[in-house]
Amino acid sequence: QHQPEGIEYPELPGATCVHKFHDGPTYGYSFTWKRFESFVTERNIPVxxxxxxxxxxxxxxxxxxxxxxxxxxxxxxxxxxxxxxxxxxxxxxxxxxxxxxxxxxxxxxxxxxxxxxxxxxxxxxxxxxxxxxxxxxxxGPSMALKVPEFPATFSIQALHFAKEYPGGMIIVGPDGGRFYDEKFKHRHGKVPINGVWSPMHVPTPMFMVFDQDMMSAAPLYNKNPNRGWTPIITRYDWSDDNSAELEKGWIKKGETIEDLARTIGLDPAALGATVERWNAQTAAGEDADFGRKLMLSPLAKGPFYAMELSPSMIxxxxxxxxxxxxxxxxxxxxxxxxxxxxxxxxxxxxxxxxxxxxxxxxxxxxxxxxxxxxxxxxxx
The missing domain is CATH 3.50.50.60 (FAD/NAD(P)-binding domain)
Structure with missing residues (x-):
């Protein structure tokens, strides 16, 4: 990728000298890594x-x-x-x-x-x-799923800055309130705050709350082995309908938003008010709180679900x-x-x-x- 495409901070001094090169298929840009490996094996360097x-x-x-x-x-x-x-x-x-x-x-x-x-x-x-x-x-930090069974995080499709996903979804913190545009394209976890690039605010515990339309639409996790430890090394086979992960307890379920709040340890009234406000804003076609532009869909169809997210980093x-x-x-x-x-x-x-x-x-x-x-x- 040559200027200006793909340059993360074009406004920084020296940015005009930056060029990015990706060698190989999407699978981890594997030609680059295979060439690095050959430098070791061709010279018989013990590892x-x-x-x-x-x-x-x-x-x-x-x-x-x-x-x-x-x-x-x-x-x-x-x-x-x-x-x-x-x-x-x-x-x-x-x-x-x-x-x-x-x-x-x-x-x-x-x-x-x-x-x-x-x-x-x-x-x-x-x-x-x-x-x-x-x-x-x-x-970092970004937001991802982390479960005890595996050492690295799972990238959740609905959180990708450019992907559109059916159904309603918000992320809330321990007070049951939203705290950011869930679809914002951060730069390795950095976001602009008062003219300065600062680490993204990630209050813990935090939860992705979503509805039945999202639950039944497609796998929540992208298991395509393109980058990251979990898809390339662990290769966990996420279920097509998310039911196996629900059974494992990675996803929590409630018949109502208030039931779900009690299940995940949040105040039912606070979470209920947050969902009510979000649904009203989606009806108006504008996220007045954080300016989110993508996936402006209400959490409309129950039952409802939640997934605890963890701060994650590269x-x-x-x-x-x-x-x-x-x-x-x-x-x-x-x-x-x-x-x-x-x-x-x-x-x-x-x-x-x-x-x-x-x-x-x-x-x-x-x-x-x-x-x-x-x-x-x-x-x-």
Whole structure:
């Protein structure tokens, strides 16, 4: 995609240099990833699966990073670094303690991508004296279904900014009231508030409330494997009529709006008033509260349903601070010897970033880190 198509923040300085490239079919733009994989397999680079890094080994005198302690089947595995260590461990998308401590506006949040980014690289870097930066930046929040049976979120079709779906639907917070245009096209979870791009407000618990027309129209979840952990890796087979998910308890049911409110723990009068106001606004053809333009249909036909939604995100950006040479830095700005990083683990993006920028950053800083660590003198 070339200018101006597909540029997420065209108003930001430097936006005119941005171009997006998608290589391959809709299925995760898979040609790109297959080519990345070939760079590893063609050179016979060993990959140690199910072997998480736990600790950086640091020389007690020189403070150089000389290896890594990992774990395999519950036992420690010690790996010597010939020249240095490059951390490319991803973010902390599925570390709820870090999410509560660092991310603004969310008490919990779950990933739409890999659930195995749990901040391991951050913990390892901290233990050897690294500074942190950009810990409040994340590609979110959006709203999605999260259930205990699966580690990543489910994308709900009716919430897509461009899709029209039969039936009535609103999203309400813990007070039973609406809080936003449910169909607004946010930018990786950021929305304009008083002239500033800010994280979308996601009061929890929040519920998508909908009617029988929507329930019976089509599957609420898009299981087409185009992107995201759940459709591509988990591949949960959502039922065509949503009945299996109703039986599992992922969807709640009430014969009336008031019955539904009691089932999901909301005030029946508050939810009833919200639905009554929404129905009146749809009859008038205008969402006077939040300016929603799509799916202006009343919640008309019972029984009624609700699905609890969770804050969701693609990834985090924070981690150990790095310099232009990809060296990981201490709080005083000096580099930790033989330690480098690349990718979203300590991303260069402090707040907003142009969509697909993380992949470009991985390529750029992966090359910078690789060249610089290869130039280090080997130790024995």
């Amino acid at each position: 140690l699966y199910e072997t998480p890094g736990r600790e950086l080994i640091q020389d007690g005198e020189t403070r150089e990073i000389i290896g890594v302690r990992a774990e395999k089947d519950g036992k420690s595995v010690f790996i010597k670094a010939r020249r240095g260590v490059v951390l490319t461990c991803g973010g902390f998308e599925n570390n709820q303690e870090m999410i509560r401590n660092y991310l603004p506006g969310v008490s919990y949040c779950y990933p739409s991508g890999t659930p195995y980014n749990e901040g391991d690289g951050i913990a390892m870097a901290l233990s050897v004296g690294a500074d942190l930066w950009h810990m409040n930046n994340f590609a 990834n985090t950006q924070g981690g150990p601070r790095r310099n232009e040479k990809a060296r990981v830095l201490r709080p005083d700005g000096t580099p930790i010897p033989r330690l480098y990083s690349a990718g979203e683990l300590g991303s260069i993006y402090s707040y907003l970033y142009q969509g697909t920028g993380n992949i470009g950053e991985c390529l750029a800083f992966g090359r910078i880190a690789g060249r610089n660590v290869a130039a280090e003198t080997a130790w024995s």
